[in-house]
Amino acid sequence: MIQTPIAKEKRDPRTYGIIGAAMEVHRVLGCGFLEAVYQESLALELADSTIPFRREVELPLTYKGHRLAPSYRADFVCFESVIVELKALSVPTGIEEAQILNYLKATSLEVGLLLNFGTETLQYRRFIFSNSEKSAKSVDDL
Secondary structure (H helix, E strand, O other), X not given: OOOOOOOHHHOOHHHHHHHHHHHHHHHHHOOOOOHHHHHHHHHXXXXXXXXXXXXXXXXXXXXXXXXXXXXXXXXXXXXXXEEEEEEOOOOOOHHHHHHHHHHHHHHOOOEEEEEEOOOOOOEEEEEEEEOOOOEEEEOOOO
């Protein structure tokens, strides 16, 4: 698929760095591994790149001010502001997009990255969530 180029001055240095680390993981490993392998490898690459991150971050859910027993778990939160969700799928579906959008809504964070290692080239999609409008949009095509 064709990706729309983003002007250099409009690039988010946080997501740019995370995507660069993911590209390095994909360059070394290629496709075909389980998601857990990519997750462990990306943690090493993020650390080597001095990108601050937390793994397997619990995202509590609330309903009308009440905390719910179920919670989400994001693969990574980088820079305390970017949710990163990994996949290793040969054919991504809309379910993965809905998942990261729900993560953004649950946390009120505004930036999410969906990284798919399951194809010949790394696929990524950035999402921006607007708390004021309660809506999200993709700024990249997978």
